[in-house]
Amino acid sequence: MRLKAAIFVLLISWAPLFAQPKVVALKNGSSTAYIGGFVDLNHVYVSVDDIAQGLGLQTFVLQSTGKLSVYSRYGSLLFTPNNNFIMVSVGTETKMYQLPLPVLSADGKLYMPAEYAGLYFSRILREVLTYDEKKTEFSISQIDTSSPEIVDVRGTEKANGAVIEISMQSLPRAYAATIAQGNMLYLTLMPAVANIRRMNSLPPTGVYSNIIAIQNPNSVQLSFKLKQNYISSQVMMDSTSNSVIVSLYSQVDVKKILSDEIKKKLEKEKNNWKLGVIVIDPGHGGKDPGAIGVLGTEEKNVTLAIAKDLKKDLNRILPDVKVVLTRDKDVFVPLDERGEIANKVGGKLFISIHCNSMPTKPNPSHGVETYFLRPGKTNEAIRIAAQENAAIKYENDYEKKYKSYDADNMILTTMAHSAYVKYSEQLAELIEKDVSRVANLADNGVSQAGFYVLIGASMPAVLVETGYLSNIREERFLRSRIGQQEIARGLTDAIVQYRAEYEKNFAEN
Ligand SMILES: [Zn+2]
The missing domain is CATH 3.40.630.40 (Zn-dependent exopeptidases)
Incomplete structure (x- = not known):
């Protein structure tokens, strides 16, 4: 109660135009922590510090720049006031990620969009932090480690497009693939676990420049930044190699692929009927x-x-x-x-x-x-x-x-x-x-x-x-x-x- 009141006062005093104060619950098993925040232009912003505290993580503020570091046993996140970039360090790997919205500073505290908080905090956790936009609350869930693990990802350029092959310990039950803006491929595998650190540091190939892996409680989302534009994708599960194979088709080649396939099929049928x-x-x-x-x-x-x-x-x-x-x-x-x-x-x-x-x-x-x-x-x-x-x-x-x-x-x-x-x-x-x-x-x-x-x-x-x-x-x-x-x-x-x-x-x- 006291926390809520304090935040309310704080927000009034900071008060960006149109911002409404907002308190977001963080549920971790039977205990609940409260995260201070506000709503600005339909986006819920939450206090980075409060989330870190709710998760039991250490924080450090560099006074000269106002930069905020959050540490876990596995890695750290570095937030910069009024900046879209977050630096993520896991093990020996350090990478910069760009948020669509900047991290905001108010009264010496940093706020980030709630919808991205789960994604970045989960990278330095061994659990998954998810934000439910409808309920406007965070929850912590354990990763189902019995899920098949992603072993390797490979991209190969083909004359007709490209193929991305995801090798797994065993095949997932379900998948979903979408191409967005022509050059982003989002692939969700369920159930699945991934060594996020390893996934995110896989080298680029001729097909994609980088992969961002996100672990959800029982699924993994892989986002591929593709080097070319593609118009459609097709996913196939290969049970002999335990691979999920994504075929990407470029606009120019779809007709050729189809006509090649039809030709092949007709030829086969013709031979079939030959005595x-x-x-x-x-x-x-x-x-x-x-x-x-x-x-x-x-x-x-x-x-x-x-x-x-x-x-x-x-x-x-x-x-x-x-x-x-x-x-x-x-x-x-x-x-x-x-x-x-x-x-x-x-x-x-x-x-x-x-x-x-x-x-x-x-x-x-x-x-x-x-x-x-x-x-x-x-x-x-x-x-x-x-x-x-x-x-x-x-x-x-x-x-x-x-x-x-x-x-x-x-x-x-x-x-x-x-x-x-x-x-x-x-x-x-x-x-x-x-x-x-x-x-x-x-x-x-x-x-x-x-x-x-x-x-x-x-x-x-x-x-x-x-x-x-x-x-x-x-x-x-x-x-x-x-x-x-x-x-x-x-x-x-x-x-x-x-x-x-x-x-x-x-x-x-
Ligand atoms: Zn006989």
């Missing part, structure tokens, strides 16, 4: 012979021969297309690995080659069938799927590995494939038609079934049953070089036509 890699999967192999014909022909040998012929044909007719075989010799390849191979090489098409067979042989059933992935619908499709899927029993841990492919999951997996279903169906139709035509075999049509081998391939995928080994006439044809070459030629015709339609389709879209 650049075709994966041919010869069914079975190694310890898995597949179906055995009436005359003892093994499916794995027929499928490999057709696949090799097909590759030769495609290399000749479509020299710009890469053709990859999931196996090129008599080896066992697990079903799931076949799809993985296709994905790894960036396949745009997956064709699995097989031969059909009936449980009882010889058998009159004959002809070509082509499948694309969907849970089996007809009994015939289910039978063939079960037969081809049986190859998994040659894999040691198949029960565990394929457990997820039960009926319900099959539907989900199929839905994931739905983007390709249209193309798979188109290709299946072409293959069915061309193979039966060229090889002069019966056209049994296209069906949908759940083949494990097709599940893993993330691309249009089909499975063709090129004829029946349980039918002696077709077995003879399938084991002959002429038969294998004709089937390969039918497949080539289908692929060439598919590619033309596929690429036309995407060129139009």
Whole structure:
């Protein structure tokens, strides 16, 4: 009470024009100190001495100049009467800072704008002093030292602008970035702690001339004085390097960046839709012979021969297309690995080659069938799927590995494939038609079934049953070089036509 009265008297006696006396509370835990001050042209000025006392800091006035020093264990502040500059010394670093409003002198005491007091006093404290303009009061809060610390700041000039990278112990939860007056970047990271002294003494770079770091209880504000003007910024968190990356764009270059990006994207999309890699999967192999014909022909040998012929044909007719075989010799390849191979090489098409067979042989059933992935619908499709899927029993841990492919999951997996279903169906139709035509075999049509081998391939995928080994006439044809070459030629015709339609389709879209 006595303090208030004293200040009131003092202010009346000093009384700059229009100034209204004002007392501001400084809350430090449960105790409150009162800071004398006044309001001048909407700005609250507070006594530097009173704040120092409220914070338990030493002060010293040099009588000859009226300069006031405030000392803490960590550093000091030097205020000059009627002057905008404050000298801040922390450790061995000393820097001058300019306030937008001058420090005022009245009756031998110095007053500074309250809104900047927190900022400067906090620099020589291990706590944070904040001024709440609405409540017109100061409060002290502890820094949340569990927050991630800023480790380093780097600026790099780019042809299109600049990049500022802030390395942290771990990423903050939130950030805010603003560019003001073209050449000031304000970046707030939360939660975060910074070694303010180190931050403020980081050397200038080609991008910024200095950084001012402000520690708030659980956030850090970094103000960068930029060497050039920028019009926009973009912040990205990079979790691999724990960095906050701020991209700064200059006016001239924004259009170029955008057009470069669009160009790149279009180029990528164009390449994406190019039928650049075709994966041919010869069914079975190694310890898995597949179906055995009436005359003892093994499916794995027929499928490999057709696949090799097909590759030769495609290399000749479509020299710009890469053709990859999931196996090129008599080896066992697990079903799931076949799809993985296709994905790894960036396949745009997956064709699995097989031969059909009936449980009882010889058998009159004959002809070509082509499948694309969907849970089996007809009994015939289910039978063939079960037969081809049986190859998994040659894999040691198949029960565990394929457990997820039960009926319900099959539907989900199929839905994931739905983007390709249209193309798979188109290709299946072409293959069915061309193979039966060229090889002069019966056209049994296209069906949908759940083949494990097709599940893993993330691309249009089909499975063709090129004829029946349980039918002696077709077995003879399938084991002959002429038969294998004709089937390969039918497949080539289908692929060439598919590619033309596929690429036309995407060129139009
Ligand atoms: Zn097969």
